[in-house]
Amino acid sequence: MDYFLNEDQLMIRDLARQIAEEKVVPVREELDEKEKFPWEIMKVLAQSDLFGLFIPEEYGGLGKGSLELAIAVEELSKACVGVSTTYAANALGTYPILLFGTDEQKKKYLPDIAAGKRLVAFGLTEANAGSDAGGIQTTARLDGDSYVLNGTKQWITNGGEAEIYTIIAITDRGKGARGASAFIVEKDTPGFTFGKKEKKMGIRCSATRELVFEDCRIPRENILAREGMGFIVAMKTLDSSRVGVGAQGLGVAQGALNEAIKFARQRVQFGHPIISFQAIQHMIADMATEIEAARALVYSVARFIDSGAKDVTKVSAMAKLFATDMGMRVTTNAVQVMGGSGYMKEYPVEKMMRDAKILQIYEGTNQIQRNVIAQNIIKEAAKGK
Amino acid sequence: MHIVVCIKQVPDTAEVRINQETGTLIREGVPSIINPYDMHAIEAALWIKEQKGGKVTVLTMGPPQAEAALREAISMGADDGVLLTGREFAGSDTLATSFSLASAIKKLQVDMVICGKQAIDGDTAQVGPEVAEFLNIPHISYVRKINEITDGGIKVERLMDEGFDLVESTLPVLLTVVRELNQPRLPSLKGKMNAKKAEIKKLGGPEIGAPTERLGFSGSPTQVKRIFTPEPRIGRSMIEGTPAEQVEALLKILIERKCV
């Protein structure tokens, strides 16, 4: 299908594809096996300017938007979701600065981020606050010219590897949802350490770690927006980033389908290539159709965000929900098409199926996406839209 | 520091077919790429520019389509592209190729010229050293590592059959490089955008001040008699075992063949 991408978008797609094929595919199995952080690939992405895609030109980026980012994420995800998670989590951590930072904060951080010199992470989740983000317990107390942070963030992507962290913490417990604020915390700040690195089912090259704050003192000017804006920062950030998770689902599904087709044309049973069996053909037809539908939705939502639309919560949740449920189904079916071979580590679909699962969980589980979509529908209905 | 990189556009296959009648390469229907060794030459130049500052110009002699090779080099980070093109260059052998490239380089004021070790189609590995001769500057071939660059000089390692030579030279100098030197980078988005806009300078014989009789067919004394794949050498045998056993076996063979 032709999505009428412009010349720059095609250029971005081709370059991301070239990096995926030449730099990611040859090492993805090893990265997965050894749980090795993909620094080499991050350097290539940096040198290729891909970290600057969505950052305005005045801060050293390319001034592109969600669609371009989604295209790059999709291509990387065809090769390895661990790698694309590392890349996309950097964007996730950057959005709070991009959307809510002062000019000074942007000048200080965005050029390094655009150049890929410093990696970013986003810290919201805690042991007792997953879907229920309102339950976070990490606190930030104003003390003179500093905020003092205490608490532990859990399962933070790029934890330990990133140098810049955007953190949501409680500044006024009495105010409920309006009692949280967002902060920029730099690695190596005294009182900021890292807990254990998690062992995971999939995206094993991506680093997932605890962030531990013990009387961690940061300059007062590191607050993003104002006190009390923490959850708004978090929600607007997720509104922007969720379409990227959809793009990951799209990419991993396309990668798995490509493998399944290649295999089905070669594998002979009962004297015929298995692709000649209608049961296999129908699975492949369904997989391809679902992928195309997801791509149409993801690209449309990305374009809608880039148009400057105000309320994108519902549609970005839809893009994430649909494309990642699809990603799980298609990767599972790719394993099925390939039979026992699909289950073996010799073929990449085994890893793709493991990797796809996280997409239904992080940045809000798909149950939570449905809640969000339904809440918005109810709101719209009440307003008589 | 102004560095000129000579790049050649070649067919994307190590298996070049040859027209048996004319003895020339058949290029039709084969996609073109930058000669793989020249990718390492480009990377070396960009790396030096990053260390020392300056400018990288890529130069190629070829048909109008060779412009694509120059744009690709610019997308990797080269600043300028120069294309030597025109009927007068057609049919150049290595002498005419080198003369043409050198004539163009003379116009450019350079501190360093970098070439690939050899082209994967022509395979002669002559162009680099010949260009250096025409420019009357030193050359170091088979560079596998650059150890140091100062204002007036360079220290490199030259790959040899066994080990390497440490070679030091003054600037300007011409290097030919091998794959071991580096890992060529991929293009960048900003580079690709520059490449799209870049103006490629196109020069013909008159612009480089070269007499026509030194260019193309008329400047090429090479005559192709026959092109063939040499028979692989046979009759080689390996001696195995412990060192003592190997010496024993070798001695036996040498005595048998009356060598000692």
Ligand SMILES: Cc1cc2nc3c(=O)[nH]c(=O)nc-3n(C[C@H](O)[C@H](O)[C@H](O)COP(=O)(O)OP(=O)(O)OC[C@H]3O[C@@H](n4cnc5c(N)ncnc54)[C@H](O)[C@@H]3O)c2cc1C
């Ligand atoms: C690999 C990995 C990387 C991550 N990276 C980051 C990161 O970089 N930054 C960050 O802040 N967080 C990160 N997370 C956290 C992630 O966003 C949370 O895991 C996710 O939001 C779900 O929270 P939870 O795991 O606590 O599940 P829970 O909230 O405990 O949910 C458990 C189950 O209950 C369901 N459920 C819960 N509440 C409801 C409800 N109201 N209605 C219906 N169903 C419900 C959920 O859908 C789920 O099926 C990461 C997690 C993982 C696993």
Ligand SMILES: Cc1cc2nc3c(=O)[nH]c(=O)nc-3n(C[C@H](O)[C@H](O)[C@H](O)COP(=O)(O)OP(=O)(O)OC[C@H]3O[C@@H](n4cnc5c(N)ncnc54)[C@H](O)[C@@H]3O)c2cc1C
């Ligand atoms: C016997 C013989 C007959 C030939 N006859 C013809 C002919 O009739 N017609 C014809 O078109 N060709 C002919 N060629 C091909 C042509 O002579 C060579 O391709 C050309 O001179 C370059 O030599 P090479 O490919 O061996 O390059 P090498 O010397 O192996 O290349 C070394 C390096 O020199 C540089 N370089 C080489 N060529 C160029 C270039 N064009 N522009 C910029 N940099 C360059 C590159 O850095 C390259 O890595 C012939 C070649 C041979 C060996």
